[in-house]
Amino acid sequence: xxxxxxxxxxxxxxxxxxxxxxxxxxxxxxxxxxxxxxxxxxxxxxxxxxxxxxxxxxxxxxxxxxxxxxxxxxxxxxxxxxxxxxxxxxxxxxxxxxxxxxxxxxxxxxxxxxxxxxxxxxxxxxxxxxxxxxxxxxxxxxxxxxxxxxxxxxxxxxxxxxxxxxxxxxxxxxxxxxxxxxxxxx
Numbered sequence: 001x002x003x004x005x006x007x008x009x010x011x012x013x014x015x016x017x018x019x020x021x022x023x024x025x026x027x028x029x030x031x032x033x034x035x036x037x038x039x040x041x042x043x044x045x046x047x048x049x050x051x052x053x054x055x056x057x058x059x060x061x062x063x064x065x066x067x068x069x070x071x072x073x074x075x076x077x078x079x080x081x082x083x084x085x086x087x088x089x090x091x092x093x094x095x096x097x098x099x100x101x102x103x104x105x106x107x108x109x110x111x112x113x114x115x116x117x118x119x120x121x122x123x124x125x126x127x128x129x130x131x132x133x134x135x136x137x138x139x140x141x142x143x144x145x146x147x148x149x150x151x152x153x154x155x156x157x158x159x160x161x162x163x164x165x166x167x168x169x170x171x172x173x174x175x176x177x178x179x180x181x182x183x184x185x186x
Contacts, residue, residue: 010043010057017064017096021089029136030093037133038103045103052176059102062175067095069171087164090142094168097138098146101125123147123158 005013018034021027034042047053047062070091104125127143130136138146144165147158151169160169 005057007040007043007057010060011040013064014043014060017067017092020092022086025136026139026142027089027093029130029134030096033130033134034096038100041103041107042100045106047099047102047176049106059099063095063099065175066098066168066171067092069174070095070168073167073171090139091145091164091168094142094145097126097130098123098149098168098172099126100129123150 014034018031021031043060044056045059046055047058053059053062071088074088074091123146126146127138130138137143141162141164144158144162145168148160148165149169149172151160151173160166
């Protein structure tokens with residue numbers, strides 16, 4: 001993905017990614033959350049203001065890159081799990097959701113009214129906001145991946161414990177660090 005994608009190009013890319021999802025209650029809620037509840041804010045938000053992908057749309061680029069790195073890790077292990085297609089769809093959902101709190105940090109006028117009243121941790125917010133806006137719970141095994149994605153580098157609520165949590169944490173970290181290095185070289 002290139003930094004110069006227009007908002008319309010990003011909308012098309014998001015729709016393309018969402019088209020891979022199935023029709024479970026959770027996956028349908030993710031589609032609704034990303035397009036109706038977050039909308040263009042997700043597509044315009046930077047991934048960071050100090051480290052990586054500091055441009056409008058950087059958050060979307062980061063989330064898709066995390067998913068692609070995760071898929072690479074997953075495929076390289078040649079894991080024989082029964083529902084691997086379903087697992088990849090779920091991990092696309094996790095990738096899209098894991099950093100949504102950044103929208104409300106970097107674009108404060110988009111923040112829901114309940115944000116100032118509740119002290120949110122980086123990893124807890126996506127789970128709380130998703131439930132508040134869609135009425136659907138993120139399945140526990142996926143919520144745990146979101147809760148642990150920051151690992152030992154922050155005041156994480158949970159460190160990665162399962163193989164999928166470790167792989168996702170590594171993918172998120174790789175995306176952030178690789179792009180931080182690229183941006184420092186410019």
